[in-house]
Amino acid sequence: MTNRLQNKHILVTGASAGFGEAIARAFAAQGAHLELWARRLDRLQALEAEIEKSSQVEVNVQQVDVRDRDQVHAAAAAVLKRDRPVDVLVNNAGLASGFDPIHEGNVDDWETMIDTNLKGLLYVTREILPTMVARNAGHVINIGSVAGYWIYPKGNVYNATKYAVRALTEAMSVDMFGTNVRISSVDPGAANTEFSQVRLRDVERANKLYEGYQPLKAEDVADAVVYVANTPPHVMITKLVLTPTAQRSPTMIDRK
Template sequence: MNKTILVTGATSGLGKAIAEKFADANYNCIITGRRKQRLEALAATLSSNNNIKVLPLAFDISKKEETFNAINNLSEEWRNIDVLINNAGLAAGRDAFDEASLDDWETMIDTNVKGLLYMSKAVIPLMKKNKKGHIINIGSTAAKEVYKDGNVYCATKFAVNAISQAQRIDLLPHRIKVTCINPGAVDTEFSIVRFKGDVQKADAVYEGYEPLHAEDVADTIFYCAALPKHVCINDLVITCLAQASSFYTYKE
């Protein structure tokens, strides 16, 4: 019987690449996101290219009621979730603390922290019932060190790191694995969102070196999920060769 993965933020970037990677490995996929058309298009592609089932769920994980309704109303065939990928997240703005937008801060906290908490809280009872499961939270190198003008984005990723550690401890009795994957620079829509549609400014982030591609991170996540039952990668940082940390990137 095929295993089932749930991926949040699957309409683009890392989430889309993760869904494609696991679908290629014959996982049935629950994919979530806010952009319904993109989600349904991805579902159609995944199901036509692979012998799997795909369930697209369009909702906003930062909305508590929407998240719990989506999970609580899953039909029986979709309630055996083997892997939860808490991928949905964003950076909004890059400004000094005293100049940053409160709306940007709230958007990042609501999505990166609250959304991850809501989804985890909704799915964990299903995993507990099955006495197995794997939660993979997408952090960042920003979870390891704060950089200039990163303030609240970094804080949200520090929170993801702390939440992952707490989940790992508290869920041990239920045989639920918890992994935190912390990517560096990845060439996705991330910077376009951060700079609010300024493509020129977003492209400049990746000039002079080859960043990670979404498929690189998806491959790493799949490796972690495919390990034997008794093995768990707790915490993993992945960067491109040109990047040593959030601070140091070698550009030619």
């Protein structure tokens, strides 16, 4: 396949772990320059050193909590000052927090998910998308989830945020009608990252969720994101939903 990502400039949020880290490596392998954001700066710096050692690409990292509008604004301003415009924004930062039925839900968990998955995505997009419209070029790739297509027990507020991400992907796309700015989502099923440890705050319980079948790896999702970004400019993948072969819905997982 033709590599159209060489020398492109990619901003990935939530790049300190899981999908975001793998997405950063996968774009770097195509020769793309990177802007990597997350709260854990030490992790970003380790990834920056690793990528810069193994490839010729430029990597910039910034400590950003996407829930904080001022931080997002300042970090975006730093990115937009560079010589190259942002070609691809990957809105990946996100999390599930807690796993309770709605009537027992922790309101702080709800706030965290809504502030990160929904408002954080909006804050970042609001900073970067205008520059794409102005250039009549660029690509926003939102990381949604199968949780944005199917409700599952105790998924409640996480489901709601990912349904909202799906709605926003569609909304962004229709608002970009008449421009060359592409809007896509990559929507994974069960993947073994730090996601379930963060959600359950219990490593042992989290690991059990991935027993008896082959979940997605972060690299599988990164491959999908690179595929979506690498299509020719006249092609827009609107949604790419991928699950483990053993998973047919959030609750249907064939465990041997």
